Amino acid sequence: MFAKRLERFADNDPAIADAFRLAMRGVAATVNIITAVGPDGEWKGMTGTAMTSVSMEPPTCAICVNASASVCPAILGSGMFCVNVLSADDAELAGLFASSARRELRFATADWSTDPHGLPYLASAQAVISCRVVRELEVGTHHLLVGEVLHSAVARPAKPLVYCDGRYAIPELL
Numbered sequence: 001m002f003a004k005r006l007e008r009f010a011d012n013d014p015a016i017a018d019a020f021r022l023a024m025r026g027v028a029a030t031v032n033i034i035t036a037v038g039p040d041g042e043w044k045g046m047t048g049t050a051m052t053s054v055s056m057e058p059p060t061c062a063i064c065v066n067a068s069a070s071v072c073p074a075i076l077g078s079g080m081f082c083v084n085v086l087s088a089d090d091a092e093l094a095g096l097f098a099s100s101a102r103r104e105l106r107f108a109t110a111d112w113s114t115d116p117h118g119l120p121y122l123a124s125a126q127a128v129i130s131c132r133v134v135r136e137l138e139v140g141t142h143h144l145l146v147g148e149v150l151h152s153a154v155a156r157p158a159k160p161l162v163y164c165d166g167r168y169a170i171p172e173l174l
Ligand SMILES: Cc1cc2nc3c(=O)[nH]c(=O)nc-3n(C[C@H](O)[C@H](O)[C@H](O)COP(=O)(O)O)c2cc1C
Pocket: 031, 045, 046, 047, 048, 049, 050, 051, 064, 065, 066, 067, 068, 069, 070, 071, 097, 098, 099, 100, 101, 103, 163
């Protein structure tokens, strides 16, 4: 058991954002690398946990991408993105795609190919989901992008990489 303190905030109280950030730190999420192709054919990518399925009819998923991320204009310009669901073996790669420090190493590391839609995909990914953007909404600093699934490939058994409380983790399946 743990103690939880419920606070009542005034509207626009900056403490709301702090409490929300802390709450989200404890939300475990599967780690993905979102990829897209820029206007000159250059590959772009970033580590992203903000991904969810939306509907099976038609197959649809959604991602949230910061407007400042280098992959964002590539997705908005091409109208396409690929979700590479990472396996537990790719924690180091996740770190590379989550830091702008060594962008040039991103696609030079690991085994990347192009899917039938020309999108970069990671050979070692647990699953690959290629999407066409069908809805787009600006929310604060981010773009909420809804994608119709065009192509999906999966490796079994599932051995996902997750992120929780600021650290990568490998969940034990019950
Ligand atoms: C575990 C993890 C999950 C992340 N999830 C997202 C996300 O869902 N959306 C987002 O815009 N940035 C996310 N980020 C931040 C980006 O990966 C990071 O800002 C990246 O450097 C952006 O790419 P860029 O350097 O090419 O602009 C996440 C970072 C980490 C470490």
